[in-house]
Amino acid sequence: MDYRDTFEGNFQVTDGDNNGIVGTGIPADADADGLADTNDPDSAGNILGGFGFNQDRDGDGVKNYLDIDIDNDGIIDNIEGQSTTGYIAPSGVDTDGDGLDNNYDVDNGGTGIGYTNTDGGSAPDYADTDSENDGIFDISENNIDNSIDAVLDADANGIIDPANFTDSDNDGLADIFDNVSGISTANNATNGDQSGVNGGAKTQPDTDPIGGDRDWRESSTQDNDGDGINDIVDLDDDNDGILDVDEDFNEDGDNNPRTNPSDKDGDGIPNYFDLDSDNDGITDYIEAGGTDDPKEMDNQEQVF
Structure with missing residues (x-):
C-alpha cells in the first residue's frame, strides 16, 4: 500500500519516474517474455544475483517488499520513508x-516515498539502523523503552536478534512493536497510525535534544561528563575511571547499565553518572584507587 515493491525489492535499478515499475518509462524486454531485461535470467547483465534484489535486509524471514519494518528497529517504513515534517498519511x-495508495501513486497525483536519507549514507532511513549516524541505533531511540526492545539486540547490531524475534502476523514488524494484528487489517502498514499524524496514540520521541526532529533523526546531545563522547557510546559516562558496566549491579540481568540502572545511595542519580555512589563524601575515583598517594601507600605498608 505504501511503497513501490520495485524500490524495496530492487535497490539496484532506479525507478526514475516513481511509478512502481522497473526503470524509467516502459522497461526494455528484448525477448518479449514480460520480464524487464534487468530482471530476466535470460538477459546478460541482469541484477538477479545482486545485493539489492528481492532481499530480506533484517533477516527476519520476511522479504523487504512484504516487510513493514525492513531494518527491524520498531519504526515502521511508512514513517522512516518520509521526512518528519513532510509526512503524508x-x-x-x-x-x-x-495496489499503490493514491497518496503515493504519481499516476494519481501522489508523491513517491522511500527516499528520505538523513545521514546521506548508502541506505535510506527505513533501511538504516542508525539514520542520523550518531552512533546510537534507532532501536534505542524509538518509542519503546530500551528495557523492552534494545535488550533483544544482544549482538548490538541495531536489529533484534533472530532468536528473540517473534512476529505473529508475519508482517515483518516484531510483536513488541505491533499495534495491529493481521496483514490485511486496516492501518496495518501504518501500525494503527503509529505516526500520530491522525491522532494515533503512539508517536516517536523528541527528547534528546528537545525540539528539532525526532530522536532517531537528530544526533543525541547527552554527554554527562562533557568529554565530547555521547553517553550511549561512552564507556565511562562520569569519567571517574570506573566502567559503567562495573558501576551497575546488573540486577535486571541484561548487562546494560542504562536499563533499570543501579542507584546505590538512592539520590536519583544512577551510579554511572554519580561521582559519589555511596554518598559518603569521598569520590568514587578515590575509593576505587584512582589516586595513588605515595606517602599514604607507605603508611599502609607500615601498618600491614
Missing part, C-alpha cells in the same frame, strides 16, 4: 487498482 484509496 495513506488515503486508503487506490483509484487505478494498481
Whole structure:
C-alpha cells in the first residue's frame, strides 16, 4: 500500500519516474517474455544475483517488499520513508487498482516515498539502523523503552536478534512493536497510525535534544561528563575511571547499565553518572584507587 515493491525489492535499478515499475518509462524486454531485461535470467547483465534484489535486509524471514519494518528497529517504513515534517498519511484509496495508495501513486497525483536519507549514507532511513549516524541505533531511540526492545539486540547490531524475534502476523514488524494484528487489517502498514499524524496514540520521541526532529533523526546531545563522547557510546559516562558496566549491579540481568540502572545511595542519580555512589563524601575515583598517594601507600605498608 505504501511503497513501490520495485524500490524495496530492487535497490539496484532506479525507478526514475516513481511509478512502481522497473526503470524509467516502459522497461526494455528484448525477448518479449514480460520480464524487464534487468530482471530476466535470460538477459546478460541482469541484477538477479545482486545485493539489492528481492532481499530480506533484517533477516527476519520476511522479504523487504512484504516487510513493514525492513531494518527491524520498531519504526515502521511508512514513517522512516518520509521526512518528519513532510509526512503524508495513506488515503486508503487506490483509484487505478494498481495496489499503490493514491497518496503515493504519481499516476494519481501522489508523491513517491522511500527516499528520505538523513545521514546521506548508502541506505535510506527505513533501511538504516542508525539514520542520523550518531552512533546510537534507532532501536534505542524509538518509542519503546530500551528495557523492552534494545535488550533483544544482544549482538548490538541495531536489529533484534533472530532468536528473540517473534512476529505473529508475519508482517515483518516484531510483536513488541505491533499495534495491529493481521496483514490485511486496516492501518496495518501504518501500525494503527503509529505516526500520530491522525491522532494515533503512539508517536516517536523528541527528547534528546528537545525540539528539532525526532530522536532517531537528530544526533543525541547527552554527554554527562562533557568529554565530547555521547553517553550511549561512552564507556565511562562520569569519567571517574570506573566502567559503567562495573558501576551497575546488573540486577535486571541484561548487562546494560542504562536499563533499570543501579542507584546505590538512592539520590536519583544512577551510579554511572554519580561521582559519589555511596554518598559518603569521598569520590568514587578515590575509593576505587584512582589516586595513588605515595606517602599514604607507605603508611599502609607500615601498618600491614
